[in-house]
Amino acid sequence: MAEGGTEHTSKKEKKGEIAHKFVLPERQAKVNLLIKAMEQATGDVGDTLYCICRSSDCERFMIGCDHCEEWYHGDCIGVTQLDARSIKRYYCDACRARNPSLEIQYKNKKKEKRVSESSDQERFDKHHKEYRSKLREKMMAKSRTTRRCGECSACHRNEDCGRCDFCKDMRKFGGINKLRQKCRLRQCTNYGISTSDKGSVATDTGSERAVTDLSDFEDDFDEEEAYENVKVAPKKRERRTSSSEASPKKKKDKKKVKSKEKGKKTPEKPQKSRQKSSLSRRRTEVDDALETDDDMPRQCYGPACIEPARLGSKYCSDECGMKLAKSRIYEILPSRIQQWHSSPCVGEDNNKKLLEQLRQETIEARLKLRQLDLKIQELDALVERGKHLSVVAEQEGAEQDEDTELSIYCVTCGSEVSQKGALRHMEKCYLKFEAQTSFWSIYKTRIEGNSMFCDFYNPQQKMYCKRLKILCPEHTKEPKVNPDAVCGCPIPVNLFTEGDVLCRAPKRKCVKHFCWEKLRRAEIDMQRLRQWMKLDDLFEQERNIRMAMSNRMGVLGLMLHQTVDHDPTTPMKTTPN
DNA sequence: GCCAACGTTGGC
DNA sequence: GCCAACGTTGGC
Numbered sequence: 390m391a392e393g394g395t396e397h398t399s400k401k402e403k404k405g406e407i408a409h410k411f412v413l414p415e416r417q418a419k420v421n422l423l424i425k426a427m428e429q430a431t432g433d434v435g436d437t438l439y440c441i442c443r444s445s446d447c448e449r450f451m452i453g454c455d456h457c458e459e460w461y462h463g464d465c466i467g468v469t470q471l472d473a474r475s476i477k478r479y480y481c482d483a484c485r486a487r488n489p490s491l492e493i494q495y496k497n498k499k500k501e502k503r504v505s506e507s508s509d510q511e512r513f514d515k516h517h518k519e520y521r522s523k524l525r526e527k528m529m530a531k532s533r534t535t536r537r538c539g540e541c542s543a544c545h546r547n548e549d550c551g552r553c554d555f556c557k558d559m560r561k562f563g564g565i566n567k568l569r570q571k572c573r574l575r576q577c578t579n580y581g582i583s584t585s586d587k588g589s590v591a592t593d594t595g596s597e598r599a600v601t602d603l604s605d606f607e608d609d610f611d612e613e614e615a616y617e618n619v620k621v622a623p624k625k626r627e628r629r630t631s632s633s634e635a636s637p638k639k640k641k642d643k644k645k646v647k648s649k650e651k652g653k654k655t656p657e658k659p660q661k662s663r664q665k666s667s668l669s670r671r672r673t674e675v676d677d678a679l680e681t682d683d684d685m686p687r688q689c690y691g692p693a694c695i696e697p698a699r700l701g702s703k704y705c706s707d708e709c710g711m712k713l714a715k716s717r718i719y720e721i722l723p724s725r726i727q728q729w730h731s732s733p734c735v736g737e738d739n740n741k742k743l744l745e746q747l748r749q750e751t752i753e754a755r756l757k758l759r760q761l762d763l764k765i766q767e768l769d770a771l772v773e774r775g776k777h778l779s780v781v782a783e784q785e786g787a788e789q790d791e792d793t794e795l796s797i798y799c800v801t802c803g804s805e806v807s808q809k810g811a812l813r814h815m816e817k818c819y820l821k822f823e824a825q826t827s828f829w830s831i832y833k834t835r836i837e838g839n840s841m842f843c844d845f846y847n848p849q850q851k852m853y854c855k856r857l858k859i860l861c862p863e864h865t866k867e868p869k870v871n872p873d874a875v876c877g878c879p880i881p882v883n884l885f886t887e888g889d890v891l892c893r894a895p896k897r898k899c900v901k902h903f904c905w906e907k908l909r910r911a912e913i914d915m916q917r918l919r920q921w922m923k924l925d926d927l928f929e930q931e932r933n934i935r936m937a938m939s940n941r942m943g944v945l946g947l948m949l950h951q952t953v954d955h956d957p958t959t960p961m962k963t964t965p966n
Numbered sequence: 967g968c969c970a971a972c973g974t975t976g977g978c
Numbered sequence: 979g980c981c982a983a984c985g986t987t988g989g990c
Contacts (some may be wrong), residue, residue, distance in 0.1 A: 536972075559970090567983060569971055 437849040454481035456491060466540070485545050493542045516568055537577045542564050550574045653876040692716055718948065727945040732952050736941060740934050751924060758920045762838060764913050774891065775877020781893040820862040826862075836921060841914035857918075859910045870896050878902035 450463040455478045478494040537544045545745040549572035597862035689698045691709025704710040795808035801818040834842045845854040845864035876892040876899035
């Protein structure tokens, strides 16, 4: 059939296709003989009407629907002999319209490639060409939304493949919707025929581009390589078929010239090669997606199972899948465990070192926390000591006289205040602004010992206040100061050292040490808070490391990964801890 | 109003 | 000239 180079296939051949839609040339003679014998035996003459044209003509190439078993002329429905070679199961338009689950099934792409390459003549089937051009004209006349011929398998495809670049870009497949193009497998094969075919008939859209590019790519592609590595989609090939009206011979010559030209150009244009690599990537993606179409029933992979696998699965049932997985674990895991124990693992060593480091840091942080707790106790003791002291009025008067005329600017509001009242003003000013901002959390603080947070619960918001307790202007009331209370702030000997002597001015009037106790507590609390946050951070890091370690040693980790010693002559050594 | 996907455009 | 990006549009 293919080697004969005839454009017309007899009904005899057509009948032969009932068993095999595609018959290898060497087997064709046998099939013809067989059909002839059958015809003679049954006296079948052929007055029946076929196809959508309802003619009895069966001297042209025909293809039968595998659902309704009606026969169609290739040129009437736009299927060439070449197409038929790659089709495993063909369903006519009427059947596909009635039952959308029916899809034309294609054969193994390798085989198809081999044959299609060997039969250039059929590629330029005249009828097919006419059919395509009619379709194209029809489509061009329609509006923007019509990019579908409605007759090719791509147009009949209802679902996105989810694997091509356009699908991956779609939001439903987790993309960011940049490309906004239709699934490659759903792009009409009759739309956007190569521009060489008919001037500038179609706009250069994504789909068309891709296909034209692919055709170019095919031309350049080493046939042997293509044979081994690339499975060609029948749709793409089909479009190239209709791209020229030249005779096969002319086409061949043209192709030669083209490939020669390309051979010359290649070294000069690095950009071209870049494009090609991207094309090859895209092509692989398309082919990957096409592989899903290969619905050849195959045997279940389950151990000792002879049932056919479910569609799109390797197994006939979940049980078989589990069975195989289990047997894999039994077979692989023991050796992996053995290997794990015998070979060193750098990741594991690094993790251990990190854990040790984290442990040290945790100890340090806890030590600091204890020191800070001690500081609070010291402060309490200091305050207690101050309570037993009596007010010394002279000190108060002397200080007041000294600085009456100096003034400074408030760091919070910027207004000018006298130095005497500066601390008091700034404290009040700070509290005023602080009260305007809220810090809330839905969680109550859980800290060993005294919490430094306010943790006032707001039942309306169902949240806890996260200001420092000592500084919270909203929920912590200023303690009432007794008129007889002494300031009690330790007076520093010099700038950095604190003396034993305490300020004995009345607490209410001491302008030098206003709120000293509160600020000191806040300072200590802030340091405690930092240490707690550090501990939290260390804990998180430790958790992550431990998780990584357990994953590495877990069943899944052992099954999936393996350490390979690429240089057995100098075996790997664990770095000493 | 949402969404698929067409058609245009600017950068390379 | 190619192509990623995105504004736009028609269908639902």
